[in-house]
Amino acid sequence: MKKQLIFTALSLVFLYSCTQEKKEFGLEISTDASQILQGRMLFEKHCSTCHNFNEDAIGPNLSGLTRQVETSWIRQFILNSTSLIEAQDPRAIQLFEKFKSTMPAYPGQPEEIDAILSYLHTFETLPIPISGDTTSNLIPEKIQDSGIRLSLELFAQLPSSDSVAPLAKMTKMEPISGTERLIINDQRVGLYELVDQKPVLFLNVLEKKPAMVSKPGWATGVGSFAFHPDFQSNGLFYTAHTEPGGTAPSDFGYTDSLAVFMQWVLTEWKLNDPKARKFEGTNREILRIDNASQAHGMQELTFNPYAKKGDPDYGLLYIGYGDGGTAEKRFAAISNHKGKGIYSSILRIDPLGSDGKNGKYGIPKINPFARKEGMAGEVLAYGFRNPNRIFWDAKGQLHATDIGQHSIEEINRIEPGKFYGWPVREGTFGINPFGSFRALYPLPEDDSKLGVTYPLIQLEHDETVAVIGGYLIPDGPLKGKFVFGDIPSGRLFFADLNESGSPKVQSWGVLFDGKEISMKGLVNHDRVDLKFGIDASQNVYIMSKAEGKIYKIITTD
Known part of the structure; x- marks a missing residue:
């Protein structure tokens, strides 16, 4: 359907990550080659419509995401973003207020998320923040x-x-x-x-x-x-x-x-x-x-x-x-x-x-x-x-x-x-x-x-x-x-x-x-x-x- 402003969890997580104190994240993510390959296939199936690793698309450039946000939080958000919002999680609330929409739960099996994280973790370069976003208040008259x-x-x-x-x-x-x-x-x-x-x-x-x-x-x-x-x-x-x-x-x-x-x-x-x-x-x-x-x-x-x-x-x-x-x-x-x-x-x-x-x-x-x-x-x-x-x-x-x-x-x-x-x-x-x-x-x-x-x-x-x-x-x-x-x-x-x-x-x-x-x-x-x-x-x-x-x-x- 749409670029779906129902962004994937990954897009929402990244936008918040820019404000976090620098830590070493992702140490627990597996680097097994077979799991990375499986993660690539799952990413292409479920995520690639909105994301890539070179530049911003529907969602942001995901390169370096797993090195910026806690792995457990990313996994939980992908599984059920609504539960975090309902629990008044500050990060989830900030993202929800920004995009005015929640994201559907991951459609596959929960264990597949580990494979996706392994694939994401192969990209180390941090994305360049967007400057001069021109997509707000373009139409001044409000409904x-x-x-x-x-x-x-x-x-x-x-x-x-x-x-x-x-x-x-x-x-x-x-x-x-x-x-x-x-x-x-x-x-x-x-x-x-x-x-x-x-x-x-x-x-x-x-x-x-x-x-x-x-x-x-x-x-x-x-x-x-x-x-x-x-x-x-x-x-x-x-x-x-x-x-x-x-x-x-x-x-x-x-x-x-x-x-x-x-x-x-x-x-x-x-x-x-x-x-x-x-x-x-x-x-x-x-x-x-x-x-x-x-x-x-x-x-x-x-x-x-x-x-x-x-x-x-x-x-x-x-x-x-x-x-x-x-x-x-x-x-x-x-x-x-x-x-x-x-x-x-x-x-x-x-x-x-x-x-x-x-x-x-x-x-x-x-x-x-x-x-x-x-x-x-x-x-x-x-x-x-x-x-x-x-x-x-x-x-x-x-x-x-x-x-x-x-x-x-x-x-x-x-x-x-x-x-x-x-x-x-x-x-x-x-x-x-x-x-x-x-x-x-x-x-x-x-x-x-x-x-x-x-x-x-x-x-x-x-x-x-x-x-x-x-x-x-x-x-x-x-x-x-x-x-x-x-x-x-x-x-x-x-x-x-x-x-x-x-x-x-x-x-x-x-x-x-x-x-x-x-x-x-x-x-x-x-x-x-x-x-x-x-x-x-x-x-x-x-x-x-x-x-x-x-x-x-x-x-x-």
Whole structure:
């Protein structure tokens, strides 16, 4: 997902270490060669998206870390950072206040941490401290509280797919087009239908696709789904899921000098009886894309809900695909492809066509780069780090939320063929994809030559660290407003997308059992993992992975 401002424990620990009295640390860390090798593999799997040993990336340069901080403290923080924060550990509190987010517990076995420490301990050079960090107070106007509070009522509960939070990993809940049937995913399992507000397993993707993996977490597993607008007659729907790198030959990849960590797979499913509550039918793979990390892959699948039969856009599948973590690994050209590649893009394909790269899908003639020599006909627009949500406003205008790097979150209005800046822009600021991602710069005087389309809305990380949309509220005090929020904290926002200029963003809150409560308090966890859903009547829902609960927003008295 994101650069994840949910930094790894290692990044948090390092930033505090600079203030400590110099001691000789790490004497107890093993230097056994086999353990170091194991640690290297674990680091590449769980940590390399955020860290390296040459320069600051998403997290800091880790070279020399184990020689600056007590080994026992590092190990404890990696295992459970939240417990240290709750215990009011001064170091943990300082880090939490700085980054405004907690970190998920290490996803592997506790004994693996010793191997990671052994690998880290092979790097002796101390990193150079960052000076002149330009990523605070870039946007002086702060978001104001609207005073609006809407009631929530518990609507449904997904079964736990793990014993620790997040107990269920939903990312999307939407109705099957033209029906009242409500579908929701759990990334670890597959798709559920909510029948009388109770989850009924509709499709077990893990069972049908045994190569599927949902670890090390973030956006892995069943990332998204979409039902064809003619589902009631053709029984077709689509899912995106992850498999380990090298599972099968890919349709799209990149340079051989960058390892393939995972593959994203787009699958078409055909239900024998479209009215059936449980999947029985066939499936075929449409598309397979290599990914350099567990992050920023195929985060969104959707069809245009406003398109009618006969419209050029009817039945075309939109796909949000991020940079795959390639920018953090210093392969900026993979994202900055000028329409010649498919990464960091919103794609649009005809799932029933056959003139695509592998003959299993079609290239819509209305796409801006269709049938142009050397261009990727699948691309609708490009220049996104992590376009995790694609949506249309009431006027039928296309938008996308895009999770930023270190400083800026974006909501973009999408126009065909346009470039939205990543990895050389973050919001309305310049960024050097080969330098520090913490440093942003004013736009140059000749900026227009780059042809960047800038965000409709941009938010700094003192307001939100991982933006997620979001739907239009049908009535009540937020009628017609687009609601969205911050994934980790659960902070809630709204804006009028049709407001002239840059729409004003305000915050709002919730009531539960008649009392005002924060989202963290509501879900009993410091990380909310906020998502939104909608039903056939356009009622909007708030969802949290922490406990796997779904809450209905009550918009009228």
